[in-house]
Amino acid sequence: MSAGTVAVVVTEEIGVPSWDLYELSIPCTVFGKPQPDLADPWYSLRLCGTGAGEQGGAAAGAGLTLRTPYGLDGLDGADTVVVPSVPDACVEEGRPLPRELTDALRRAHAAGARVVSLCTGAFALAEAGLLDGRRATAHWMHTARLAERYPKVEVDPSVLYVDDGDVLTSAGLTAGLDLCLHLVRRDLGAHVANQLARRMVVPAHRPGGQAQFIEMSVPATDDRGIAPVLGWAREHLDQPLTVARLARRAGMSPRTFYRRLQAATGMTPLQWLLDQRVGRARVLLESTDLPVERIGELSGLGTANNLRHHFLKHLGVSPGQYRRAFPRAAPAPPPRT
Structure with a gap:
């Protein structure tokens, strides 16, 4: 078709x-x-x-x-x-x-x-x-x-x-x-x-609600700055992530980390984490048949009820409605040998 x-x-x-x-x-x-x-x-x-x-x-x-x-x-x-x-x-x-x-x-x-x-x-x-x-x-x-x-x-x-x-x-x-x-x-x-x-060679998905213009879109930072920490956080969204934990990983005080992240993304750490977790849940709903409960765990949103709450609040639809809107066309995995 x-x-x-x-x-x-x-x-x-x-x-x-x-x-x-x-x-x-x-x-x-x-x-x-x-x-x-x-x-x-x-x-x-x-x-x-x-x-x-x-x-x-x-x-x-x-x-x-x-x-x-x-x-x-x-x-x-x-x-x-x-x-x-x-x-x-x-x-x-x-x-x-x-x-x-x-x-x-x-x-x-x-x-x-x-x-x-x-x-x-x-x-x-x-x-x-x-x-x-x-x-x-x-x-x-x-x-x-x-x-x-x-x-x-x-x-x-x-x-x-x-x-x-x-x-x-x-x-x-x-x-x-x-x-x-x-x-x-x-x-x-x-x-x-x-x-x-x-x-x-572009990001696979930037949500439509992301800000158009941020005063300092890319923070001036070296390997001890926040960029590597944000990358690490995206790989560990299923874990408890707090400002204190991320700040320690960045080698900064929580107050400095909070300020640096907000300057770089236009969001507070809590907003940024929630945005990343909802985004991860969206990808999993679009591309897998995993149950909603498991997607809640993998995205760090916790229970299925919490996942539904955030989807309704941020997207206006339930996870089930969202999943039905996206056909999945991933190729079948290769047979085991």
């Missing part, structure tokens, strides 16, 4: 500024390169241009001219529609978006397509009315303008991406990659998404 058709919108003047090209490249890389050993057939990709011209028109910027194989009619029948960005003038100056684009987005969504924006692509979804009454995000530099221009949208400037079922939005740049890998995880399971992330 195919993973579905992904139609990527290429707006005129994409590439101005040049980082828009990066966001355009993300869905092309994730969905456009076949991975037959992971899933066969893979996604089918369509590049759909908004400009006038043969077969969908051209988008120019950063010294490049791109002619797309499809026009906006290529959105019809797609399972997923991705808008990587819109021209800078539409964001900064309020220049109207092409009416044919917003009409095509509404039509695709009404026909059942999943609609996705990366960075300023959220402005196109908002203009089409697809974000009204929904929580959404964009690059933190543009969220204030998004909220001001579209007051019916609940704009969250702090998160990497928002999954609202059939409409998903992400922050800019690498957060778009996080969202695209999240879609692969939803469609094909954790094993496929993790293997794809490994090939792309």
Whole structure:
């Protein structure tokens, strides 16, 4: 069974500024390169241009001219529609978006397509009315303008991406990659998404609720700093982990460790540990058939009731509901010899 058709919108003047090209490249890389050993057939990709011209028109910027194989009619029948960005003038100056684009987005969504924006692509979804009454995000530099221009949208400037079922939005740049890998995880399971992330040499999973911007994202630290300790903690989430224990391992006082971790991650130690444990439980639910009680133990969340409590609080679903949302496509283990 195919993973579905992904139609990527290429707006005129994409590439101005040049980082828009990066966001355009993300869905092309994730969905456009076949991975037959992971899933066969893979996604089918369509590049759909908004400009006038043969077969969908051209988008120019950063010294490049791109002619797309499809026009906006290529959105019809797609399972997923991705808008990587819109021209800078539409964001900064309020220049109207092409009416044919917003009409095509509404039509695709009404026909059942999943609609996705990366960075300023959220402005196109908002203009089409697809974000009204929904929580959404964009690059933190543009969220204030998004909220001001579209007051019916609940704009969250702090998160990497928002999954609202059939409409998903992400922050800019690498957060778009996080969202695209999240879609692969939803469609094909954790094993496929993790293997794809490994090939792309990126983290397998960053939760959408993770902060977009932290004042000091990478702490200046040597081997006795907190980075090795956090790595060790991730490998021992099933054990009792306290600030005092982690601080001793880092060779710091608990107060110094607390301050360093909060500066590096934007979270308190308790919040960071809980985030890691919920993340571990999510991976185990997605990729194994282990009972919920065992997953609670392995993730360090303790009992099944405690696991359910944190899933309902942080994700709004029970572990059982979460597990049913993710197909598991891991290959069978090799036979014993």
